[in-house]
Amino acid sequence: MxxxxxxxxxxxxxxxxxxxxxxxxxxxxxxxxxxxxxxxxxxxxxxxxxxxxxxxxxxxxxxxxxxxxxxxxxxxxxxxxxxxxxxxxxxxxxxxxxxxxxxxxxxxxxxxxxxxxxxxxxxxxxxxxxxxxxxxxxxxxxxxxxxxxxxxxxxxxxxxxxxxxxxxxxxxxxxxxxxxxxxxxxxxxxxxxxxxxxxxxxxxxxAKSPAAIRHGKAMFQRQRQLPLADAYALAAESMACNMMEDDAAEGIDAFLEKRKPVFRN
Known part of the structure; x- marks a missing residue:
């Protein structure tokens, strides 16, 4: 350089x-x-x-x-x-x-x-x-x-x-x-x-699910500033929302079917 x-x-x-x-x-x-x-x-x-x-x-x-x-x-x-x-x-x-x-x-x-x-x-x-x-x-x-x-x-x-x-x-x-x-x-x-x-x-x-990464980063940064019980409440809600994403369904189905997942861009 x-x-x-x-x-x-x-x-x-x-x-x-x-x-x-x-x-x-x-x-x-x-x-x-x-x-x-x-x-x-x-x-x-x-x-x-x-x-x-x-x-x-x-x-x-x-x-x-x-x-x-x-x-x-x-x-x-x-x-x-x-x-x-x-x-x-x-x-x-x-x-x-x-x-x-x-x-x-x-x-x-x-x-x-x-x-x-x-x-x-x-x-x-x-x-x-x-x-x-x-x-x-x-x-x-x-x-x-x-x-x-x-x-x-x-x-x-x-x-x-x-x-x-x-x-x-x-x-x-x-x-x-x-x-x-x-x-x-x-x-x-x-x-x-x-x-x-x-x-x-x-x-x-x-290579990972874009939706999962976005849910995860937002949750991770927020929970660091919270008391333990509030952090778990936030994390549980984040996981529930993430589970409703198409990528989560695709990823879990692919795991169960022993194939590579195809995540949405």
């Missing part, structure tokens, strides 16, 4: 679609793909389009250049020294992250290089994450006098409280194997195998 300057008229996010998979490439490699206002705007637009497109079965968030994402654009932030600006900026980033959670299809982070601050938040927000062996992760705002409060929300929902707080108050980087051990990423592979590992996930997901 090239790390040369990106022309100003190049899109901040490049979209690639193939076989039900939409890949969103963060496309400001020279700046290490910061979540600037323009980058967030491009992601917001792309995610809104994907949410309305029933042909999309899975989303991959990837990045051009040497890094995945360096977090917020600090130069842009310092140019607007007003509390109301920062309130709007961080609320917008929070809404962007929540739109990934709310997306009806799985979202996979394809991570190489560094993912820092809001970039680490982006990885933690995705449903799945695959990292190259050389990838590194940090919530390093504390090193410049800024506690990574909004990244801490997603981070602490992926890794244990003590590990999350360790990262937040020290600003230290963790390597990819440690990120996997702590639960921040699912798999770590050599850089040359990153695309193949992503393809294993996307092909597996796309």
């Amino acid at each position: 090239s790390s040369t300057a990106t022309p100003a008229d190049e899109p901040y996010v490049q979209l690639e679609r193939a076989d039900g998979v939409c890949t969103l490439w963060l496309n400001r490699p020279r700046q290490f793909n910061p979540l600037s206002e323009a980058m967030m705007g491009a992601l917001e637009e792309a995610l809104a389009d994907i949410a309305a497109d029933s042909s999309i079965r899975c989303v991959v968030i990837a990045a051009r250049g040497k890094a995945f994402c360096a977090g917020h654009d600090l130069r842009e932030m310092r140019s607007q020294y007003r509390k109301d600006y920062y309130q709007t900026l961080f609320a917008r980033c929070a809404a962007l992250m929540q739109s990934i959670v709310a997306l009806p299809v799985p979202v996979i982070a394809r991570v190489h290089g560094v993912a820092t601050a809001a970039g680490c938040q982006l990885v933690a927000t995705c449903d799945l994450a695959v990292a190259a062996e050389e990838a590194r992760f940090a919530v390093s705002g504390i090193n410049v006098g800024l506690f990574c409060a909004t990244p801490s929300v997603a981070l602490s929902r992926n890794v244990g409280a003590k590990n999350a707080f360790d990262m937040l108050v020290t600003g230290r980087f963790i390597d990819a194997p440690m990120a996997q051990d702590w639960g921040l990423v699912n798999r770590v592979v050599p850089a040359g195998q990153l695309d193949a590992a992503i393809a294993e996930y996307t092909s597996s997901i796309c």
